[in-house]
Amino acid sequence: MSSLNAIAASGLSAARMRLDASAGNVANMNTPGYRAQRVVQQAAPEGGVDASVQRANAEGVSLEQEVVDQLAAKQDFMANVQTLRTADAVMGALLDVQA
Template sequence: MMASLSSIGISGLQAAQLRLDSSAHNVANLNTPGFKRQTVTQQDAPNLAGTRTRLGKAREEGVTLEGEVVEQMSASHAFKANLQTLKTQEDMLGSLLDTKA
């Protein structure tokens, strides 16, 4: 169970980081002619106890700043939620050790 919580939390943190990095890349290239924004897709990976994340390209050209701001906010919230998963695991393990001691 504990290994699964770690895997879930860490894969979620990595996915959120990729989303933030990709969005920053898109904003940096906002005014680049012909630029196609990067996209990030996530898929459940139960056999890996986490998520599988892939980087891709949009079909159409262009980037909307407001869309990227929303993506960054969403990724930031996902990052915080997955960090909380790891903190909860640490608290549970600490409680278990206190009970055993």
């Protein structure tokens, strides 16, 4: 089982990948023949998330979908930062108990 910090770090990394892919999609939306990048995530067996970038099957980029992806990535960042804060608070409380 991974630590909370490692789990949150994998989530932060996946969110960064989503933002990077979305930024590339928006930058290339007017490029003929461009196929959007999508980040596929799945739960890692040891905890956290595994993420990989894949190309969409069809050409074109939906600006609306990119805005949704960026907002979702923002929420992912916020959730994982909260996980880090909670882990820090728990560790602090455990150290206080031990002292």
